[in-house]
Amino acid sequence: MDLDALAGCLSSSACLVTQTTSGLIIGMLLFLVAVGLTLxxxxxxxxxxxxxxxxxxxxxFAMTAYQLTGSFALAMLAGAAGTAILGLIFERVFMSRVYxxxxxxxxxxxxxxxxxxxxxVRLIWxxxxxxxxxxxxxxxxxxxxxGGVVPPYYLLxxxxxxxxxxxxxxxxxxxxxGKVIRAAAHNPGMVSALGINTGLIYGGVFALGGMxxxxxxxxxAPVRSLTPGMGFSVLIESFIVTVIGGMGSILGALIGAxxxxxxxxxxxxxxxxFTEGLMYLFMVIVLVSKPTGLFGKEAA
Amino acid sequence: MTRTRTPGISRRSTxxxxxxxxxxxAAPWVARAQAKTIKIGMPTILSGRVAxxxxxxxxxxxxxxxxxxxxxxxxxxxxxxxxxDSKGQPQEAARVARELVNTDGCEWLIDGEASxxxxxxxxxxxxxxxxxxxxxxxxxxxxxxxxxxxxxxxRCVRQGIHxxxxxxxxxxxxSKAKGLKKxxxxxxxxxxxxxxxxxxxLYLKRFAPDVEVISDSWPKxxxxxxxxxxxxxxxxxxxxxxxxxxxxxxxxxxxxANIYAMFGQMEVFAVNMADYTxxxxxxxLPKGIHSGNRYIKTFPATPExxxxxxxxxxxYNEYPTNWSWQNATAVMFLAEAAxxxxxxxxxxxxxxxxxxxxxxxxxxxxxxTMRGDDHTLVGYAIGWGTTIPQEPYVPEVKAGDWKTxxxxxxxxxxxxxxx
Numbered sequence: 165m166d167l168d169a170l171a172g173c174l175s176s177s178a179c180l181v182t183q184t185t186s187g188l189i190i191g192m193l194l195f196l197v198a199v200g201l202t203l204x205x206x207x208x209x210x211x212x213x214x215x216x217x218x219x220x221x222x223x224x225f226a227m228t229a230y231q232l233t234g235s236f237a238l239a240m241l242a243g244a245a246g247t248a249i250l251g252l253i254f255e256r257v258f259m260s261r262v263y264x265x266x267x268x269x270x271x272x273x274x275x276x277x278x279x280x281x282x283x284x285v286r287l288i289w290x291x292x293x294x295x296x297x298x299x300x301x302x303x304x305x306x307x308x309x310x311g312g313v314v315p316p317y318y319l320l321x322x323x324x325x326x327x328x329x330x331x332x333x334x335x336x337x338x339x340x341x342g343k344v345i346r347a348a349a350h351n352p353g354m355v356s357a358l359g360i361n362t363g364l365i366y367g368g369v370f371a372l373g374g375m376x377x378x379x380x381x382x383x384x385a386p387v388r389s390l391t392p393g394m395g396f397s398v399l400i401e402s403f404i405v406t407v408i409g410g411m412g413s414i415l416g417a418l419i420g421a422x423x424x425x426x427x428x429x430x431x432x433x434x435x436x437x438f439t440e441g442l443m444y445l446f447m448v449i450v451l452v453s454k455p456t457g458l459f460g461k462e463a464a
Numbered sequence: 465m466t467r468t469r470t471p472g473i474s475r476r477s478t479x480x481x482x483x484x485x486x487x488x489x490a491a492p493w494v495a496r497a498q499a500k501t502i503k504i505g506m507p508t509i510l511s512g513r514v515a516x517x518x519x520x521x522x523x524x525x526x527x528x529x530x531x532x533x534x535x536x537x538x539x540x541x542x543x544x545x546x547x548x549d550s551k552g553q554p555q556e557a558a559r560v561a562r563e564l565v566n567t568d569g570c571e572w573l574i575d576g577e578a579s580x581x582x583x584x585x586x587x588x589x590x591x592x593x594x595x596x597x598x599x600x601x602x603x604x605x606x607x608x609x610x611x612x613x614x615x616x617x618x619r620c621v622r623q624g625i626h627x628x629x630x631x632x633x634x635x636x637x638x639s640k641a642k643g644l645k646k647x648x649x650x651x652x653x654x655x656x657x658x659x660x661x662x663x664x665x666l667y668l669k670r671f672a673p674d675v676e677v678i679s680d681s682w683p684k685x686x687x688x689x690x691x692x693x694x695x696x697x698x699x700x701x702x703x704x705x706x707x708x709x710x711x712x713x714x715x716x717x718x719x720x721a722n723i724y725a726m727f728g729q730m731e732v733f734a735v736n737m738a739d740y741t742x743x744x745x746x747x748x749l750p751k752g753i754h755s756g757n758r759y760i761k762t763f764p765a766t767p768e769x770x771x772x773x774x775x776x777x778x779x780y781n782e783y784p785t786n787w788s789w790q791n792a793t794a795v796m797f798l799a800e801a802a803x804x805x806x807x808x809x810x811x812x813x814x815x816x817x818x819x820x821x822x823x824x825x826x827x828x829x830x831x832x833t834m835r836g837d838d839h840t841l842v843g844y845a846i847g848w849g850t851t852i853p854q855e856p857y858v859p860e861v862k863a864g865d866w867k868t869x870x871x872x873x874x875x876x877x878x879x880x881x882x883x
Contacts, residue, residue, distance in 0.1 A: 179699050186695040193689070292516035293712030297747025298723060306725050313698055315723035318691075387719045388688050389712035389745070393512070397688050432692040433699065436681060439692070 170434030181312025183429045189318045191425025192325035196380035197398050198405035199332065199417040200373030206412030207349040207369045210259065211267070213274035215402065216395025217281035218247045218374040222381025223390050224289055227296040230385075236299040243382025244375045251374025255367045263366075278396070285392045296385040321383050328376065329418050336414065345369060349412075404443055408450050410460020419458060502541040502808050504529075504798075505564025507557045507585060508576030508600075510549035514711065516741055517787045521576040521600060522547050523780050524788035528795035538802040546570055550581055557581035561588040572596070572810060574794055576787070579603040579656060583612075590614045595810035597798065599791045602627075603656065607840040608882050616814050618839040620794040622786070624660045626846055627735060627756050629872045630864030632667025634848040635733050638754070639672045639704065644731055646678050648702035650693055650717070652709055653682035660708045660735070667872070668706075678702055683713070690717045694724050702730055710736035715746050722748055737851055738858045740783035749853040756848050758786035763861040764845040768825035789826045793841070796822055797834060828866060842866070 173179035201215045222243035229235070229242030258277070262270050302317040336342035348355045348365045356362045380398075388394070405424055409416025424443055431439040450458060506525060509518035529543045537543060546568050550557035557577045564570040565588075573596040575585040582601035589596035596617045598606060604625040606612055638644065649665065651657035661680075669675050679700035681693045694717070697705060709717050714736055721727065727750035736742065739758030743749065757763045761773025761783070772792070776784040784792075798813065800822045805812045819836035821843075826832065832843045846869075849861035877883045 173699060176699075182695045182699060183692075186691045189691050190689055286511075286515075291511065291519065292741070293715065293745060295715050295719060295745045295747055298719065302723070303748060306723065313695070313724050317723055384688070387716070387723065389716040389719075391712050394688065397686065429692045429695070432681065432696045436696070440684065 165435055165438070167434055170430065173430070173433045176311075178311030178313075179433075181310050181314065183433065184426070185312065185314045185318065185322075187426035187429030188322050188422065189425070190428055191422040192322050193380050193384060194398070194401055194405055194424060195418050195421035196325050196328060196383070197377045198402040198409070198421055199329070199414055200376040201399075201402050202406045202409070202412055202414065202417045203332075203376075204370060204373040205406070207345055208259075208263070208366055210263070210270055211274075212259075212370075212373070213271055213399070214254075214277040214281065215373070215377055216397075216399030217278055218251060218377035218395070219381040219384075219398050220281070220285060220390075220392070220395035221250055222247045222378025223296075223385040223388070223394065224285060224294075224381075225378065226382035226385045227294060227390055228289075230296055230299075236301065239296070239385070240379065240382045243385070244379040247378025247381070248371040248375035250378075252367050252371040254374070255370035256363075259370065260363065260366065281395075282392045289390075289392075291392060293389040293391040295389055298386045302386070317386065324379070324383060328379070329414070332376075332414055401443075404447050406457070408447055408457055410457030412461070413457065413459035416457055416459030500541065501544045502538055502572070503544045503546055503568060503570040504572045504574055505561065505568060505570030506545060506547040506574045506576050507550045507560040507564065507581070508547065509552040509578065509581070510547075512552045514552050514578060517578075517600070517711070517785055518549075518552075518576060520741075520782075520785040521787045521791045524776065524784060524791040525574060525576075525795055527776060527779060528792045528799075532795065532799045538799060538808050539806050541808055547576075550577060552578065552581065554580045554584040558584035558588050561585045562592070565592050565594050570594075571808065572798070572813075574599055574791065576600050576791060579606070582606060586612065586614070586617055589617045593810075595814055597794045599794045600787050603659070605880075607838045608877055608880070610882060613838070616810060618797075618814075618817055618834055620797060620834070620841045621790045622844060622846065623840065624656070625663055625873055625876055626842075626864070626869050628660060628663035629667050629869050629876075630846050631664050631733065631735055631756055631848060632669075633671050633864070633868065634862060635664075635668050635704070635706070635754070636671030636675070638731065639668070639675055642703075642731065644704040645674055645676060646700075646702045646704070647675055648679040648681070648697050648700050648705045648730075649677060650681040650683070650697060650705060650707045650709065652685045652713060654685050657682065657685075657708055661706065663876075664706055664708070664735070683709075683717075686713060688716065690720045693717070694721045694726060697721075698724060698726060698729070704731040704733065706733045706735075708735050710739075711741060712745075714742050718746050718750070719748070722750060727753065733848075738849070738861075739786050740857075741785050743851070743857045744783065749851060749857075751850075751852055753851045754848055755851060755858065757846065757858065757861055759784050759789050760856065760858055760861075762856040763847060763849075763858065764826070764828065764830075764863075766825065766830065768830070769845075772825045790841075793824055793826060793832060793844075796824055828863060842870075 197219050204212045225246035226239040226243035230239035262273050306313045306315040348362055352362050405420040409420030427442050428439055431442040508521050533542050546564055548560045550560050575582055575596055575598045577585055579601040582598050598619040602621055602624045604623045607619045649661050651661040683693050733754040735756040737753050737755035738760055761770050801813045801816045804816050817834050821831050821833040824832040826844050828843055828845045835842045847861040847863040849858040851858055
């Protein structure tokens with residue numbers, strides 16, 4: 165525990181800028197993964213244990229597209245679109261068969277696909293770790309704001325995640341399709357009785373969730389090493405985010421992810437040996453004081 | 465008088481059969497010692513995040529075994545390698561090692577495990593008495609600690625303590641020349657990271673007493689994001705930074721530190737940088753990172769080393785790793801020992817391995833020695849240099865002095881209560 169360092173950091177504008185943006189970066193990337201997880205749970209009532217694999221595929225798709233085309237935009241598109249298609253196929257072919265089944269069965273199917281997807285990546289891209297590399301446009305000096313350091317690439321990352329959060333929030337609350345999705349989450353039988361294809365909605369939601377995780381993977385690819393199984397550690401933190409924010413809540417995922425990012429960022433200064441522990445401690449405090457999470461709703 | 469014999473199996477035959485049966489169960493490597501080929505078992509990590517290193521260990525062993533077999537084998541017996549995946553799990557490594565000996569009939573073991581698995585395989589070797597050469601564990605205590613000593617196990621690997629002495633001495637010289645007094649460290653939070661960092665700073669301070677470590681970071685092993693670690697280091701404003709991150713963790717950390725322009729703000733000493741696994745993966749490798757040599761074909765700068773690196777690349781279409789040269793050296797030692805005793809008997813081989821010096825492309829002076837008193841490799845090429853973003857990656861390596869290494873290693877052993 166280094167409270168002097170933490171106090172020093174909190175009283176320095178340079179440290180505040182650097183550590184706060186650092187927390188935002190960690191949080192926004194986590195948000196993109198966690199929001200897909202929470203969306204799938206909110207609508208399909210499935211705890212998608214294989215969600216980290218979509219993050220992994222997003223990164224690998226982006227790296228491959230970048231190597232083939234040299235275009236960063238196409239790499240991001242490949243990461244997002246590729247995982248959306250993969251999510252749709254995965255839901256229609258496999259997950260749709262275990263709706264209504266025992267939770268253990270759903271978990272087992274998801275876990276089996278965690279292993280299968282890891283092996284697929286190993287077969288296609290090899291077992292060694294890979295790196296996409298930073299696009300030339302972002303190989304520039306970082307910005308110095310009030311003495312703090314902010315890399316331009318991370319500003320883009322935060323911006324993309326923010327846009328995704330706003331579009332998702334408005335889309336689900338204001339658009340017709342958003343209302344149908346919310347209705348399907350609440351009462352799928354009634355939605356089906358009204359002539360709406362719930363299978364299509366479920367597939368679409370799974371594709372959207374996969375796409376968001378894939379986009380996170382694609383955005384992370386220039387700065388993280390790519391390796392089979394890379395989705396697992398992100399998945400664990402995403403679960404913490406969804407538990408803190410409340411399962412099924414998009415706003416909760418956003419707040420939870422940002423809180424977690426800031427805890428890690430400032431925790432590394434003040435509690436360097438207990439940063440991981442702080443995250444779990446915070447989760448325990450939230451669960452004890454509000455078992456449904458910060459923005460979760462009580463079951464009817 | 466004629467002795468009559470009742471039909472069936474005699475008591476003597478029964479005893480002989482029981483004895484043979486017991487022997488083949490308790491000591492199968494003895495029972496099968498006269499087989500035409502000699503099977504050598506090798507547990508190593510062929511899946512998971514460290515699979516690349518395990519695969520490079522297997523490749524190097526097979527490359528050398530091919531040469532030994534082409535030259536007539538070990539005392540006339542062709543080598544058959546039985547290589548199994550331990551998935552990097554110590555309990556699995558121990559199970560696989562035991563199975564290789566008891567079920568597959570392997571007479572020797574080459575242990576291609578990382579430190580945690582090596583200690584588990586070591587216990588199997590202790591239990592079964594089978595000849596075992598550790599080829600990947602750099603944890604010094606594996607052979608330095610007398611409690612670990614068994615007559616049938618050897619370690620053909622560089623050692624953390626050797627690297628720390630050479631690294632500390634190299635870093636101290638640069639510290640003095642450039643006035644680097646404020647240091648930070650950033651290493652993985654497990655035994656290897658903590659031990660190696662502790663030993664490095666110990667020798668850094670010994671050679672440059674005015675150095676002060678003002679910040680330390682311990683990211684967990686295989687952590688995907690290092691942003692908070694990088695920004696913490698930047699806030700501390702050290703003049704120099706030491707790290708023993710390795711593999712994918714090291715490349716992630718470099719990519720993430722790069723966009724904060726960290727490498728222009730301090731001197732960075734990353735002991736595991738100069739290995740092709742990291743050098744060839746990082747797309748924007750900063751110039752001027754100080755690193756210990758892991759494996760590069762230009763150090764030692766001899767035709768033999770370059771030829772070995774090229775031969776490996778020609779066969780496997782990638783460069784060897786630090787684990788590769790260590791595994792290749794193990795096969796060279798075993799082949800030379802078998803030649804000396806003209807036998808594949810494990811006990812005879814173990815006897816002759818003690819203190820054996822062989823010609824080797826990876827030796828500091830063209831030879832390496834299996835030190836007799838603690839069964840560990842010495843005399844290998846060890847040094848530090850700075851990186852450039854293209855081949856040869858580390859153009860000049862300052863070689864470590866083995867005389868100094870031996871002196872300080874002896875002191876270290878004494879301080880640990882090992883001697």
